[in-house]
Amino acid sequence: xxxxxxxxxxxxxxxxxxxxxxxxxxxxxxxxxxxxxxxxxxxxxxxxxxxxxxxxxxxxxxxxxxxxxxxxxxxxxxxxxxxxxxxxxxxxxxxxxxxxxxxxxxxxxxxxxxx
Amino acid sequence: xxxxxxxxxxxxxxxxxxxxxxxxxxxxxxxxxxxxxxxxxxxxxxxxxxxxxxxxxxxxxxxxxxxxxxxxxxxxxxxxxxxxxxxxxxxxxxxxxxxxxxxxxxxxxxxxxx
Numbered sequence: 001x002x003x004x005x006x007x008x009x010x011x012x013x014x015x016x017x018x019x020x021x022x023x024x025x026x027x028x029x030x031x032x033x034x035x036x037x038x039x040x041x042x043x044x045x046x047x048x049x050x051x052x053x054x055x056x057x058x059x060x061x062x063x064x065x066x067x068x069x070x071x072x073x074x075x076x077x078x079x080x081x082x083x084x085x086x087x088x089x090x091x092x093x094x095x096x097x098x099x100x101x102x103x104x105x106x107x108x109x110x111x112x113x114x115x
Numbered sequence: 116x117x118x119x120x121x122x123x124x125x126x127x128x129x130x131x132x133x134x135x136x137x138x139x140x141x142x143x144x145x146x147x148x149x150x151x152x153x154x155x156x157x158x159x160x161x162x163x164x165x166x167x168x169x170x171x172x173x174x175x176x177x178x179x180x181x182x183x184x185x186x187x188x189x190x191x192x193x194x195x196x197x198x199x200x201x202x203x204x205x206x207x208x209x210x211x212x213x214x215x216x217x218x219x220x221x222x223x224x225x226x227x228x229x
Binding site: 002004031033042043044045048050054055056058090092094101102103104106107108109 | 147156157158159160161164166205209211212213214215216217218219220221222
């Protein structure tokens with residue numbers, strides 16, 4: 001158990017809908033990272049937040065957005081869902097969030113299925 | 116742009132045999148390099164990392180990796196594989212950009228036969 005929690009574990013929805021994935025980082029960690037793992041694209045970095053502020057951005061679609069709240073939990077919002085958005089979405093957390101690397105601890109993921 | 120190539124989609128080894136998983140990267144400067152393992156239905160776990168210094172790095176679970184700048188490689192090795200090592204292995208390169216981005220390879224699935 002990494003200490004990172006993600007809810008829900010599974011989510012099934014329809015095309016065109018909007019969903020919210022939630023991540024609670026390890027106690028004391030200030031950075032949250034979101035990743036998408038799909039058969040087509042593999043494992044891709046989406047976005048990083050540090051203490052409420054966006055710090056790094058990867059291949060995140062405009063239909064997707066994220067935020068980190070004052071209690072440090074994070075939400076990834078996916079809208080206008082398409083079949084291709086079906087994937088496993090991971091959250092990871094680390095102690096700090098600047099240029100220096102800190103080990104990232106991964107949650108168990110949320111499996112999203114878009115029908 | 117940075118990229119990571121894992122040329123082997125899957126590898127099968129016998130239990131007790133040695134293992135080498137290949138990884139090649141493309142990066143302009145000295146990279147941050149990682150190997151992660153993902154067991155079925157699980158998140159990723161860091162096996163080891165390289166930033167600088169000794170090019171042979173030791174990790175958890177008996178794994179090691181060697182950084183070879185001339186070959187742009189960071190291959191993962193284990194002298195004797197256990198059945199519990201069956202999993203998917205990801206090589207990754209990290210980039211500092213004001214935050215930290217990690218670019219993953221496509222992964223190599225390891226099968227272990229008795």
